[in-house]
Amino acid sequence: MIKLAPSILAADFNILGEQIKILEESGVQYLHVDVMDGNFVPNISFGPPLISSIRKNSKLVFDVHLMVEEPIRLLNSFKESGADIITVHPEACSDLIKTINTIKEMGLKAAVSLNPETDLNKLDQVLKDLDMVLIMSVNPGFGGQKFMPESLQKIRDLKEKISKAGLAIDIEVDGGINHDNVMDVIRAGANVIVSGTTVFYGDIKTNVNKFEEIFNRFKNEVDHE
Ligand SMILES: O=C(CO)[C@@H](O)[C@H](O)COP(=O)(O)O
Numbered sequence: 001m002i003k004l005a006p007s008i009l010a011a012d013f014n015i016l017g018e019q020i021k022i023l024e025e026s027g028v029q030y031l032h033v034d035v036m037d038g039n040f041v042p043n044i045s046f047g048p049p050l051i052s053s054i055r056k057n058s059k060l061v062f063d064v065h066l067m068v069e070e071p072i073r074l075l076n077s078f079k080e081s082g083a084d085i086i087t088v089h090p091e092a093c094s095d096l097i098k099t100i101n102t103i104k105e106m107g108l109k110a111a112v113s114l115n116p117e118t119d120l121n122k123l124d125q126v127l128k129d130l131d132m133v134l135i136m137s138v139n140p141g142f143g144g145q146k147f148m149p150e151s152l153q154k155i156r157d158l159k160e161k162i163s164k165a166g167l168a169i170d171i172e173v174d175g176g177i178n179h180d181n182v183m184d185v186i187r188a189g190a191n192v193i194v195s196g197t198t199v200f201y202g203d204i205k206t207n208v209n210k211f212e213e214i215f216n217r218f219k220n221e222v223d224h225e
């Protein structure tokens with residue numbers, strides 16, 4: 001099952017609630033929530049108060065991508081605000097094992113996100129405890145960047161690593177994904193697709209439907225193999 005995770009970084013914050021309603025009516029299940037601290041990445045987005053506010057009116061799975069230094073300090077506050085999945089960057093954690101264990105002990109799903117230049121071996125110490133791995137296909141910090149095609153091989157290698165370890169872990173990909181390149185990303189092995197600009201710019205329902213059509217085309221391909 002392939003899932004779309006629209007990134008609200010590209011939403012119109014003036015009408016954020018209305019746009020989330022449209023996503024729900026379009027059949028979306030995940031909401032990707034990019035938290036940036038102006039330190040780990042050179043941009044600031046939003047934090048727990050905004051998440052608590054949208055949580056009140058949404059049943060979507062909140063997939064919270066923490067681009068912050070030492071996220072362990074803030075985990076409780078993101079849990080309280082309504083996160084379902086918390087993703088952290090090993091590049092920002094002095095103790096990744098403890099950070100992942102804390103997320104799991106809170107009863108939340110845990111994920112690790114790798115920057116484009118970070119090797120897959122950074123996952124080794126925690127892979128068995130993860131629900132998801134997020135491959136960044138741009139350098140984190142901003143929406144609207146160009147997809148880095150070299151991420152495709154990284155996705156294939158990750159899929160192989162997960163399967164060799166006998167695990168079942170979601171593979172999420174984030175950055176620069178659009179209707180033209182998403183099929184390559186899925187074929188490489190991803191099953192959770194983040195998209196900001198391509199979902200929110202223009203008509204949201206049409207943009208989501210186009211992604212769903214491509215996901216269905218992929219399912220048909222696999223069924224006929
Ligand atoms: O985490 C990030 C960027 O750091 C992403 O989630 C972006 O928000 C995705 O936006 P597009 O590249 O799809 O516009």
Ligand SMILES: [Fe+2]
Binds near residue numbers: 007194
């Ligand atoms: Fe993200």
